[in-house]
Amino acid sequence: MSAVFPARVGGHRPPLQELQIRDAIEADLPAIVEIHNAAIATRISTAQLEPVTVEGRREWFRAHSPVQYPIWVAELDGAIAGCLSFREFLPRCAYRGTVEISVYVSEGFRRRGIGRKLLQQAIALGPQLGIHSLVGLIFSHNEPSIALFRAAGFERWGFLPGVARVDPIPRDLTIFGRHV
Numbered sequence: 001m002s003a004v005f006p007a008r009v010g011g012h013r014p015p016l017q018e019l020q021i022r023d024a025i026e027a028d029l030p031a032i033v034e035i036h037n038a039a040i041a042t043r044i045s046t047a048q049l050e051p052v053t054v055e056g057r058r059e060w061f062r063a064h065s066p067v068q069y070p071i072w073v074a075e076l077d078g079a080i081a082g083c084l085s086f087r088e089f090l091p092r093c094a095y096r097g098t099v100e101i102s103v104y105v106s107e108g109f110r111r112r113g114i115g116r117k118l119l120q121q122a123i124a125l126g127p128q129l130g131i132h133s134l135v136g137l138i139f140s141h142n143e144p145s146i147a148l149f150r151a152a153g154f155e156r157w158g159f160l161p162g163v164a165r166v167d168p169i170p171r172d173l174t175i176f177g178r179h180v
Contacts, residue, residue, distance in 0.1 A: 019075070022073060028080055031080035044139055071086075072122075081106050083104055083118075087099065101134050136175070156174055160172065
């Protein structure tokens with residue numbers, strides 16, 4: 001399934017051109033990797049601690065199916081401004097239909113509604129993908145992501161204290177969820 005949804009976005013910066021959310025193609029992988037590596041450096045939005053390479057992410061990219069576990073990119077002004085990926089939450093059959101989502105927005109495009117639009121599309125198209133529940137695993141100190149997910153109707157479904165070690169600080173993980 002390929003979806004493109006134009007939307008007008010605004011925010012704290014000047015108005016933007018049309019935002020298009022579409023299925024990622026392999027040619028988008030360098031931009032996706034760049035966005036992900038910038039997130040790694042912040043130490044607040046991913047448990048990945050070492051930068052990744054395009055070649056190292058090819059298998060991850062190819063393992064995603066546009067029909068079941070897509071990767072979407074948000075394209076704005078000719079640039080990949082953000083991405084959202086779906087992945088299996090847990091492998092047991094009873095969890096089929098519950099997926100984990102990850103959202104990343106390029107630093108230069110933050111606070112413009114891009115993450116919100118990506119989440120809105122995941123919520124809207126979830127049932128067409130066979131999804132009934134979306135889950136986001138967010139470090140508890142990542143206040144911008146928590147605010148984003150709460151604004152999209154996600155609720156705190158769980159809390160795992162000190163389960164991650166980041167440089168070697170213990171970090172709590174909060175699980176946010178929403179039925180679609």
